[in-house]
Amino acid sequence: MKIGIVYATVDGQTLKICTKIKEELVQLNNQVELYSVDDFNEEITNFDKFIIGSSIRYGVHHKKIIEFINTNKSKLDTTKTAFFSVNLVARKPEKNTPTTNPYVVKFFKTINWKPTLVEVFAGKLDYKKYPYFDRIMIQFIMWMTKGPTDKTVEIEYTNWNKVSEFGKTLHNL
Structure with missing residues (x-):
């Protein structure tokens, strides 16, 4: 194929x-x-x-x-x-x-x-890779959805x- x-x-x-x-x-x-x-x-x-x-x-x-x-x-x-x-x-x-x-x-x-x-x-969540604005927005979304918000976190889900x-x-x- x-x-x-x-x-x-x-x-x-x-x-x-x-x-x-x-x-x-x-x-x-x-x-x-x-x-x-x-x-x-x-x-x-x-x-x-x-x-x-x-x-x-x-x-x-x-x-x-x-x-x-x-x-x-x-x-x-x-x-x-x-x-x-x-x-x-x-x-x-x-x-x-x-x-x-x-x-x-x-x-x-x-x-x-x-x-x-x-x-x-x-x-994958990798705050260190995100530009500042994206990191802040993703942290906010993760906070709202009860996910990790520590900006040093890197988790491959x-x-x-x-x-x-x-x-x-x-x-x-």
Whole structure:
């Protein structure tokens, strides 16, 4: 199978997840090509399966991913597709599925596309990497959601077993 993966990331965790998914799929003898949404210049229809991954910042999926989906919807509809969201809200067990994650639910209410498979992964919290304004805003959001607010905190919430299983599921899609 020839599989394309397009992603948008702010802090790099979505790329890290895409790389793990690619590794899983390559181990299962798939040909996988990974692109930043900024660098994708192929034809979606040249792939047997197509995966899109997006980070979230301030409750919104990456603008370029939304534009990409809207621009390519008719082509995406002709192949097997998957979408995954990376966000810190998914660190909570009650909000780590596509049907319980508020950002994913909201996303699919505002976009006219239905992928074959949807998943959500918790991201990484790393206050030291954030610019000042982002750090203050994320600390405030974490305070409101009872998360860690210590500006020295670095926590990777991503469940790598879940990412690996997603890769295997994509192979069988």
